[in-house]
Amino acid sequence: MSNGISEGQARNIAQRAADSAVAPLKSDITNLKSEQRTLARRIGQLEDEMAKIASSIKEMQRALVQSLSALQDRVEATNKTTKALIVANESGFQRTLSATKTGFERTLSATQQVDEAVTRNTGALVEMEYLRLYGEAQAPLRFIESFAEEIDDRFAKAIEDVYLNRELYNQHFDRIYDEYDAKIRSIGEHIFELLENDFEPIVERSQQVPQLEYAKLSLEVDEVQVAVRSQLLDDALESLKQTSLQPLLGAEQALTETLDGDHDLGRDSDIAPRATVLVPVTVAISHDGKVMDSTMNDPDHQGKDLDSARDGISPLDNFNELLTDRTEHLQRHRVPRTAEELASLKENLQALAALGYVEERLLPGYYRMLDTYGLDKLSLRPSRGAQ
């Protein structure tokens, strides 16, 4: 006679079934927890479900235990019946042994059948319970699986959306960059167009001509004018020298030589050179042959006859003798001026300068000459030294 499955076994079977159902759930829940926070609520729900499952299992176990208890009670009852039969058949054991035995065998077989039936029923019940509990346990799993699938779908869709958005952004940014490049290019083209069409013609063309070029002609004209004027001035100077200066220098040289040679006034190197004053002398021959000259203011000298006059020779033929005679005459009549006369002479020079007849800037020189050399005058009477 089968004892059937024990409570523990049934409990174990149910527990294993539940564990096997829960284990993948736990791993999935763990995976899902790591992936989605939002599943926590669902997991909480799942836990509730699991709690329900556990309670269901417990109920199942309780029911199973109750069933097994009932079964055991039935078995005990059957055993009691068997014992009663044995006790009832103790007196007539032999007589009734075969009948009892037959009946026992019949009972045993019935019991076995019942047992088998119970076993089958129990097995079927357990299996049914197991399947029911398994199904119930699978429900959350399926829910979780569907939820996970939904999450996966949504995640995939989100990733796809992100990918699409990224592609859209890429397109937009590409468009923006293209637009930026185009604008930069257009601005650059504009700038270069300005450089080539505006700036270069304005500035570089004006700068290509050196600044000196604008003044080149003026400078050349200046050079030509300066050269021409320099030549003109040189020519004028040369002409002035030829026409004025050299004749004056020649005349001055001739005068100096003539005065030194023919009319030397006795310059003594020991004595300070005296100024030579040329005195014009007018010589005339009167109708009676007398020689008259402008120096003849001496009554004693008037009308002096020269030998040449008596000889009928013109006194001008002996001009040198005449000049020598007249020079000696002048020297004899020379007298120095007094200091008062010199002072008066200086005053007269000052008056003449004020009137513009004498250059004022020459006055100091005149005064110095008068102070140094004095100025002799001619007297009517010979000077005391000459007499």
Place this chain on the structure above:
Amino acid sequence: MSAQNHRGRQTIRGKYAGNYYPEVHAEIDRKLELDGISGGRPFDVSGSIYGRDLVVRGPGCVHGPMVIRGDVKLHAFQGRGVQAFQAGMFTSGNVLSQSPAKGLPQSMAGDLRGTKRIIRGDIVARNVRLDNTLVFGNIQGATIDVSSCLVFGAVIATNQARIRASTILHYHAPRIEFEGPCMMLSAMGESVDKPVFAPFEDETGKIWPANIRFYPVLRAAGFPFLFWRPWKLEELGPLGLLFQGVDWRKVPVESSPDEPTEARRYVLSVAGRALDFGSLSHHLAELAELLRIGFEFDHYSPKNKLAAVKRFKSLPDEERFVMETVCRLELPGSHA
């Protein structure tokens, strides 16, 4: 402050660091304005400027070169400060300036220290019309008209030049016209047509006869005035006067070496009259040296800058003012 878009025109107010040029495509064709009035302080661009149809209002300074497509209009303004452009002005259009209506003695020709506009560097444009401006550099264009200006450089025109009560260094133009009292810093010039000497009528209607003077002669004689001011200097008589029939000579030139055809030019030259250039050469050399220093000053070492500043102290008043202004030692009316 940065450039702001206002009524379709980019306006720069206050200080703008760096160079200004269009950074986006939309700004390429936008017109430009430098505003030193509405911002409450002068504009100050530390770099260069590229723009289109520039309008300048009020005082301020641009330190770099200006390249403009279109016209440049320099408006007059009242109050303190100057418009200073430190590195030249280049435009494909015209350069036009405005000034308050004043008689000649009240303009820059009469009061150099009242200068309200200074341009250092060359001005290159198609047509230039400036008044009451101190230009330290050349002016090049097709038609040039300067009135009461001091141009410390050459006036180079490809069509016509008109010098009205102004002082220039020398000129080069097919047609030249002098109006009123003018001064030549260097007696050099070349024209195709005979120069025209006409009287100048100022804004008050007073007529000033034509009178061209040669500055080095006045400088040597102790009258270093950069403008000929008849109302003050008439007592000097013909000192430094340039004579139309004497100092402008008609000379034959070859138009080109390849096709030598006889041509004539009227050239200004005082070499025929100056008996002794030696006494003038010192002053001419000093003017040339001042030109060189004015352009090179920013690149000098501190030691050489100090030496140059000391040299400025020994210059006559008006020359010293010009050099100190151009070298930015002190801008007139800059204490705003």
